[in-house]
Amino acid sequence: MSGRSQCPVRHNISQDLTDSDQLRDEIREVFPSIVFHGLVTPCDCEECWGYRTALSEKSWDQIPRSFVTRTCSPALLTREAFVAFLPIYLLGALDDLSEHNTVLEFTVYCLSPHAPREPHEVPKNSKRLRAYAKAMTNEQIQAVRHFLMYVGANASNSDWFKPFIQVAMDLVWHSEALQ
Numbered sequence: 001m002s003g004r005s006q007c008p009v010r011h012n013i014s015q016d017l018t019d020s021d022q023l024r025d026e027i028r029e030v031f032p033s034i035v036f037h038g039l040v041t042p043c044d045c046e047e048c049w050g051y052r053t054a055l056s057e058k059s060w061d062q063i064p065r066s067f068v069t070r071t072c073s074p075a076l077l078t079r080e081a082f083v084a085f086l087p088i089y090l091l092g093a094l095d096d097l098s099e100h101n102t103v104l105e106f107t108v109y110c111l112s113p114h115a116p117r118e119p120h121e122v123p124k125n126s127k128r129l130r131a132y133a134k135a136m137t138n139e140q141i142q143a144v145r146h147f148l149m150y151v152g153a154n155a156s157n158s159d160w161f162k163p164f165i166q167v168a169m170d171l172v173w174h175s176e177a178l179q
Ligand SMILES: [Zn+2]
Pocket: 041, 043, 044, 045, 046, 047, 048, 049
């Protein structure tokens, strides 16, 4: 028995904090800060123009938290913009693992082939998401896996997320996604 873990509860809490910090560091490391010059959204409706105005010619670490909170997920972005700006949503999700964090909720949905509220239907999104994964490095896919596993283990409504996370990891976010 280790002398450091006299209190199992405290030990678990500090373990979780360490994991969260490590995960944040991993995300910051594998998604480089690069100014995005490409097309932000495939469509030019008013909502999509909001994304274009905010994200064009910016790197992910220049984007204010208020934009992340307002938009909730990168679901409307082109494949290239999705890869470039996914880290702001992953980090925004990790800021608050409670059921009140809509960034957490919608980012998990947008990484999963399941549509919300239809968890038992045949996954519709896996082809699109696999194309997104193909545009990412192995390390980035691994970071998404770590994010999903962390949410599945630590989010306050992890039981709700688990079916989405399981399908997402089985069908999209694994190393064979690159092949
Ligand atoms: Zn649009």
